[in-house]
Amino acid sequence: xxxxxxxxxxxxxxxxxxxxxxxxxxxxxxxxxxxxxxxxxxxxxxxxxxxxxxxxxxxxxxxxxxxxxxxxxxxxxxxxxxxxxxxxxxxxxxxxxxxxxxxxxxxxxxxxxxxxxxxxxxxxxxxxxxxxxxxxxxx
Numbered sequence: 001x002x003x004x005x006x007x008x009x010x011x012x013x014x015x016x017x018x019x020x021x022x023x024x025x026x027x028x029x030x031x032x033x034x035x036x037x038x039x040x041x042x043x044x045x046x047x048x049x050x051x052x053x054x055x056x057x058x059x060x061x062x063x064x065x066x067x068x069x070x071x072x073x074x075x076x077x078x079x080x081x082x083x084x085x086x087x088x089x090x091x092x093x094x095x096x097x098x099x100x101x102x103x104x105x106x107x108x109x110x111x112x113x114x115x116x117x118x119x120x121x122x123x124x125x126x127x128x129x130x131x132x133x134x135x136x137x138x139x
Contacts, residue, residue, distance in 0.1 A: 009034070020090045022083060025074060031062045031087050038064075055080050062087070 013019070013033045020031040032039075039061040059080065060067045075083070088094070 016092070017090070020087050022086070024070075029063065029066060029070065032064075033091060035091070035093070036061070036064070052077050052080065055084050058084065
C-alpha cells in the first residue's frame with residue numbers, strides 16, 4: 001500500500017470545509033486550512049501569542065507567498081487579533097492552558113521550627129503603663 005500525503009490532506013480539507021478566506025482592502029486572501037510546519041515553527045519561536053509582533057509573524061507565515069503583497073501594517077491590533085481568532089475557529093485550533101499532569105507528586109513540606117524562645121504575644125497599653133510605672137529607673 002502507498003500512503004499519499006497529498007490525497008489524505010485533500011480529503012481532510014474537503015471534509016473540514018476548505019481553506020479560510022478573508023477580505024482586506026478589497027482583495028480576497030486565503031489561509032491554509034491546516035498549519036504548515038513553517039507556520040508551526042513560527043508560532044513556537046514567538047515570545048508570546050498575545051503580542052502584536054507574534055501575531056504578525058504568524059499571519060506572515062500563514063500567508064506564505066501571498067505575504068509579499070499583504071500590508072500587515074494596515075491592520076489595527078484589534079483587526080489582527082480578530083482575524084487570527086476567526087482563522088483559529090475555522091481551522092479548529094484551540095490555544096490555551098496545557099492539560100494537568102496525571103497525578104501530583106508527594107508533598108515534601110515540613111513544619112518550620114521556631115528560631116527563638118521569646119513570645120510574640122502583645123501586651124495591652126494598660127499593662128505596659130503599669131510596668132513602666134512600677135519599673136521606674138533607680139538612680
